[in-house]
Amino acid sequence: MQIAVMGYGIVGSGVVELFEKHKQSIISKSTQNDLMLKYILEIRDFPDSPYYSLFTKDFNKILIDDDIKIVVETMGGLNPAYEYVSACLRAGKHVVSSNKELVATYGYELLKLADENNVNFLFEASVGGGIPIIRPINQCLAANEIDEIAGILNGTTNFILTKMFGENMSFDDALKLAQEKGFAEKDPSADVDGIDSCRKICILASLGFGNHIYPKDIHTEGISSIKLEDIEYAKSWGGTIKLIGKAKILDNGKINIIVSPAFVQNHSQLANADDVFNAILVRGDAIGEVVFYGRGAGKLPTASAVVADIIDCAKHNSGKKSFGWGIPIDNYVENHLNVPVSLYVRAQISDFLSTLAAVEDVIPGVVILKRKDAGSDELAFVTPVEKEGSLREKLNSLPLNLLSVIRVTDY
């Protein structure tokens, strides 16, 4: 059985490296099949690569080659990935992808296409890098009604927040360090603005709740406005700040899905996922809480997930795995302002005592937070749980110059 890899960037080259390393020892043994890499599709030249002879710039060579049963898509982006993947599925080839943008945008269409052509479209690597998460949700937790999925889904922002928390680095300095270490891109917006986390929580929610959810329908906030003062308040509250992608089924059947920074309690398994690590919490009716933790990105961890999917395709070459989710539904996502939430608020004020009295009058039950070096023109507190829209209206009615508003989790 022969395979092709499309895209020889970080992930693609990791896939080739890992595949070749374990071809004999692990892959052939577990699939009882001799898998062979036949093509690498890449527009750039790699004249010094040991796989030089496998490179091609012509997608059609892969498409029309009947020996190619499994195609790996590690190109990223939507074009031409969507076109190529669709064509491969239509041609009866299994496709394995690490491309979260592709899955978040066209997952439903591609899974349907795979189904119609009796092949597999697998994408374990698209969320959580090498952390097993797609397959466990789909198979191991199959006997659960899933209530909630929440996680630290982006390693770059988690590295930045860890540096801010642990070493009092400013956001800007921590971002610069992340760029120097190769954890963040030159244009870091996909990470720091939450776009990457948004795609990933879309994929997890579509899988966990059964219908496709699009990134465009998700309220998404990044971490660039978080200040060290907020971190200090989070510490005094007994926790930390993490960028959380979360999806939860509501009593009305709609999905509360959001990406935003959040206060997380110290004892939470999510609080202890630091640096570039990811952690994903899943709540189900039978299982209670499970957490999956590991390297959410990187060449070999991500390649590990891709190659596991290749092995799975090879094992199930003759038949399709039952796997997928349903058609998008209108109004499936609840407006986040309609969802009850607790908020952390930091504000500039003119008079401490009178403002405090006004706040406690309008929002009874707030918990005031303290920090060293806070001036008398600063007030910070955590509100009780209430519909976010109503809470925000109340906050706007108060004599507060809002500097930070961050959601508070119950884990």
Place this chain on the structure above:
Amino acid sequence: MQIAVMGYGIVGSGVVELFEKHKQSIISKSTQNDLMLKYILEIRDFPDSPYYSLFTKDFNKILIDDDIKIVVETMGGLNPAYEYVSACLRAGKHVVSSNKELVATYGYELLKLADENNVNFLFEASVGGGIPIIRPINQCLAANEIDEIAGILNGTTNFILTKMFGENMSFDDALKLAQEKGFAEKDPSADVDGIDSCRKICILASLGFGNHIYPKDIHTEGISSIKLEDIEYAKSWGGTIKLIGKAKILDNGKINIIVSPAFVQNHSQLANADDVFNAILVRGDAIGEVVFYGRGAGKLPTASAVVADIIDCAKHNSGKKSFGWGIPIDNYVENHLNVPVSLYVRAQISDFLSTLAAVEDVIPGVVILKRKDAGSDELAFVTPVEKEGSLREKLNSLPLNLLSVIRVTDY
């Protein structure tokens, strides 16, 4: 397709409850098959059960009924579980088991039997309760050479150690509390002596390293001799004490596999798994470290894993899943005394300064630990890494009355 459940204890009754709850909504939908519970095998009577009519005491009814395609074994123990499971596999029925003793003792034989009869023998519930671990190791990490598996595999002992650590309870008081709460049995030895953890690490190691490993070959220590003084020293060292089952592949190809209490650093994901929770760390060559965390026991979490296996069998009714491990190998397990380790030592001594000098002379590089209220007749330290046998010889040569010797992990 019809199923039978053998054994209506905590897990078995949970399986029936969860299966009936999700039969329509989840199970039929995902398997595209109408699954029906036909028999419950149980020697006790449950006249008030809503499933009264399904109960039978006659195993042969299940065995000869060709409509029964999947048999769930939640009886526990080896007899008659082994005989019944073997007979079902021979009769061409898939078997799902939650029975760690059975899998640890007869896993190789039963997997072989399943293979010969082209049916599945699945046991996700046997380790980590509802935490997905068997399938992730087998499938999601399939592209890795697994280097090490280590985990908190027993909820009862973890509850006891958490109480000792957090509330300064003695071992005896914490055990009593665990018994009152139903976390520990009247005869707690299978838990506190490490026997349960030993069976589970056997299963994980057999799966991860590829050949069956028997509990009898594993050096196993429990937690009953741990004193609050040891917990205090662990804190001063910067960590905690957990009962760890660990298996690691050595450079000589042998497996270092052991169950014992261990010092675990505070920042470790294992340190933060408290109460009855389990956490399992897997190290692979591509993935680095992944950790799986959740409820390692309990009626519904365990049932969640069993029902997921049932669903998997139903989906793969026609063909066997490629899954299993190889024949046991002589001398596969390395004697733990030949393995390098760092040890925490607490000893009664007669003269502090001269003993300290003797210790530092014989074992250069020890780190002395301090605790409040320690008398001058107490010395505690952590050794550098050295072969355990040689370390123990050195300790025995010193003027130390050894009170505690606990292994120190590097995670």
